[in-house]
Amino acid sequence: MADQEVVERPAEEQIIAPGYSFASVTDQIAAVVLTKHTPVFWFATFAAAMGLLLLFLLAVGQLFFLGTGVWGLRNPTFWAWDITNFVWWIGIGHAGTLISAILLLLNQRWRNSINRFAEAMTLFAVACAGMFPILHLGRPWLMYWLFPYPNTMGIEPNFRSPLVWDVFAVSTYATVSALFWFVGLIPDLGTLRDRAGHRLLKIAYGALSLGWRGSARHWASYETASLLLAGLATPLVLSVHTVVSFDFTIGIVPGWHSTFFPPYFVAGAIYSGFAMVLALAIPLRQGYGLQGLITDKHLDNAAKIMMATGLIVGYSYIMEAFAAWYGGNAYEMAAIQHRMFGPYKYQYWVLMTCNVVAPNALWFKKIRRSPIVLFVWSIIVLIGMWLERFVIIVSSLAQDNLPGAWRLFHATRWDLFTFVGTIGLFTFLFFLFIRMLPMISIFEVRALLPQSKVKEEVNG
Amino acid sequence: MKPPVYGVMAEFESPGALVRATEAAVAKGYKKLDAYSPFPIEELNDALHLHRNKLPLIVLCGGLCGGALGYLLQYFITVIYYPINVAGRPLHSWPSYIIITFELTILLASISAVGGLFALCGFPMPYHPVFNVPRFALASHDRFFLCIEATDPLFDRAKTSEFLETLEPKEVSEVEH
Numbered sequence: 001m002a003d004q005e006v007v008e009r010p011a012e013e014q015i016i017a018p019g020y021s022f023a024s025v026t027d028q029i030a031a032v033v034l035t036k037h038t039p040v041f042w043f044a045t046f047a048a049a050m051g052l053l054l055l056f057l058l059a060v061g062q063l064f065f066l067g068t069g070v071w072g073l074r075n076p077t078f079w080a081w082d083i084t085n086f087v088w089w090i091g092i093g094h095a096g097t098l099i100s101a102i103l104l105l106l107n108q109r110w111r112n113s114i115n116r117f118a119e120a121m122t123l124f125a126v127a128c129a130g131m132f133p134i135l136h137l138g139r140p141w142l143m144y145w146l147f148p149y150p151n152t153m154g155i156e157p158n159f160r161s162p163l164v165w166d167v168f169a170v171s172t173y174a175t176v177s178a179l180f181w182f183v184g185l186i187p188d189l190g191t192l193r194d195r196a197g198h199r200l201l202k203i204a205y206g207a208l209s210l211g212w213r214g215s216a217r218h219w220a221s222y223e224t225a226s227l228l229l230a231g232l233a234t235p236l237v238l239s240v241h242t243v244v245s246f247d248f249t250i251g252i253v254p255g256w257h258s259t260f261f262p263p264y265f266v267a268g269a270i271y272s273g274f275a276m277v278l279a280l281a282i283p284l285r286q287g288y289g290l291q292g293l294i295t296d297k298h299l300d301n302a303a304k305i306m307m308a309t310g311l312i313v314g315y316s317y318i319m320e321a322f323a324a325w326y327g328g329n330a331y332e333m334a335a336i337q338h339r340m341f342g343p344y345k346y347q348y349w350v351l352m353t354c355n356v357v358a359p360n361a362l363w364f365k366k367i368r369r370s371p372i373v374l375f376v377w378s379i380i381v382l383i384g385m386w387l388e389r390f391v392i393i394v395s396s397l398a399q400d401n402l403p404g405a406w407r408l409f410h411a412t413r414w415d416l417f418t419f420v421g422t423i424g425l426f427t428f429l430f431f432l433f434i435r436m437l438p439m440i441s442i443f444e445v446r447a448l449l450p451q452s453k454v455k456e457e458v459n460g
Numbered sequence: 461m462k463p464p465v466y467g468v469m470a471e472f473e474s475p476g477a478l479v480r481a482t483e484a485a486v487a488k489g490y491k492k493l494d495a496y497s498p499f500p501i502e503e504l505n506d507a508l509h510l511h512r513n514k515l516p517l518i519v520l521c522g523g524l525c526g527g528a529l530g531y532l533l534q535y536f537i538t539v540i541y542y543p544i545n546v547a548g549r550p551l552h553s554w555p556s557y558i559i560i561t562f563e564l565t566i567l568l569a570s571i572s573a574v575g576g577l578f579a580l581c582g583f584p585m586p587y588h589p590v591f592n593v594p595r596f597a598l599a600s601h602d603r604f605f606l607c608i609e610a611t612d613p614l615f616d617r618a619k620t621s622e623f624l625e626t627l628e629p630k631e632v633s634e635v636e637h
Contacts, residue, residue: 022602211585
């Protein structure tokens with residue numbers, strides 16, 4: 001390598017649109033929160049979400065009153081829409097942690113303008129996910145029995161069960177996501193405190209910002225804390241969906257008992273999560289005119305990650321069928337056959353179309369750069385991932401080892417109301433968040449501006 | 461005895477100016493000073509020697525405690541307090557303890573990262589004198605501030621103000637208690 005050429009480093013591409021200053025970034029993001037004029041689309045969406053939330057409360061009331069039989073749960077299918085929804089929601093949450101933690105460690109600075117709302121998405125998706133296993137308990141008011149605590153009954157949870165692992169994984173995930181999100185908010189809460197007009201708002205944001213003053217000492221500890229939390233959240237997010245997949249793989253139900261579920265589930269989670277990020281970012285940047293901060297470059301990058309994880313998911317489907325055939329186990333082969341050609345074949349082939357065929361359109365830059373097409377694609381992916389979990393769970397349980405016990409699952413309207421209701425809950429929480437807290441991290445976007453760089457001669 | 465003011469504060473318009481001013485103040489021998497900016501500036505850590513802090517150690521301790529707690533909790537329950545014999549499997553079935561041990565490691569490490577951050581920054585802090593400067597509200601917006609505190613041995617109300625004036629700030633003001 002004697003004649004090694006010195007290659008000049010190409011100029012760094014600017015992530016956000018040119019022409020922004022520290023003040024204009026702050027004003028634009030804070031104005032969404034501090035304005036007196038709430039846009040009409042906010043009210044419209046919030047009202048719709050509120051309606052769905054009421055539907056959710058109705059469905060939960062019915063469930064508490066009559067029991068889990070109001071869902072279509074009948075022997076042998078005792079996991080159906082509820083667990084499908086649980087896995088779907090928690091998977092969606094994973095993209096938020098990926099953006100905030102993994103992309104921070106990888107120094108992907110473009111994440112700075114989408115990490116805040118993606119983390120909020122994580123938090124609310126986990127809240128929706130948590131509803132389902134708890135509601136599914138039958139006696140949800142006794143959910144604290146899931147945790148080990150000294151009790152007069154003299155019994156304790158079975159730590160050899162993946163369902164107990166799941167309780168710890170999901171509750172840790174919810175806690176750490178909330179902490180990470182709040183720590184990320186502190187400097188911006190300080191900004192809101194200093195800019196709020198009304199005294200009550202000043203007090204509220206002041207209390208929440210804990211006395212942040214942006215001192216160099218604060219920032220030094222703050223940066224360390226962010227990095228450490230990112231380092232902790234990274235293995236955590238990978239472990240959560242792994243543990244969720246253990247709920248299935250540790251069982252011996254045909255179609256579940258497989259060692260490649262963990263990576264396959266994690267890839268699927270990130271795939272659906274990025275779809276949700278796009279489904280939220282595209283309308284929001286349009287509604288609030290934030291195209292300069294959430295640029296086409298962001299959409300393009302998110303679409304690329306979506307495609308990459310989608311291809312992993314597609315590969316997993318093929319391997320699943322291959323492993324069943326190559327393993328030569330009659331029950332495994334039957335399970336795959338039931339999926340492909342059995343009573344749930346429509347769901348299976350729609351999911352294959354959504355998750356294997358559709359993501360390939362994202363090879364084309366034209367599609368990745370068109371917000372409307374990307375929005376449609378993200379909805380297709382979300383539908384595909386919901387169907388994937390449905391097919392894995394229901395088709396395996398409805399037709400397991402013993403043909404005499406087979407019985408097909410039929411969803412009831414209460415299944416539908418509960419699921420649609422959590423979409424209402426999610427939207428309700430998310431729209432409260434964008435109205436009351438900055439949906440884009442102000443201080444991290446300031447750090448993206450070219451004028452934030454201290455010039456070399458200063459140190460020299 | 462409490463000094464009559466908290467310190468003297470200078471306002472700058474760019475991160476570069478703040479870093480230059482901080483370096484000059486440190487070179488002049490001031491020790492009790494702090495720089496305020498609306499986003500983290502790495503060069504300030506060099507100027508104020510802030511590269512090391514105790515947070516990683518706190519997080520390590522938290523993580524180790526969490527892991528030990530997770531493992532011992534499961535060991536105590538499955539072996540001592542509530543042993544169940546499932547098909548003759550050993551009571552101390554450590555492979556199935558791994559997940560919860562891991563989760564509690566992460567949980568306590570994260571909680572101690574946040575708790576440690578609050579402790580190192582002195583949060584929650586309902587009152588701080590720097591907010592008495594009206595223009596300091598811009599420290600979270602687009603301005604950069606350097607404050608030399610009255611507890612510094614070199615501090616002198618007039619001389620320190622004069623020194624700050626030489627750094628070409630936008631404004632110099634005294635910080636009331």
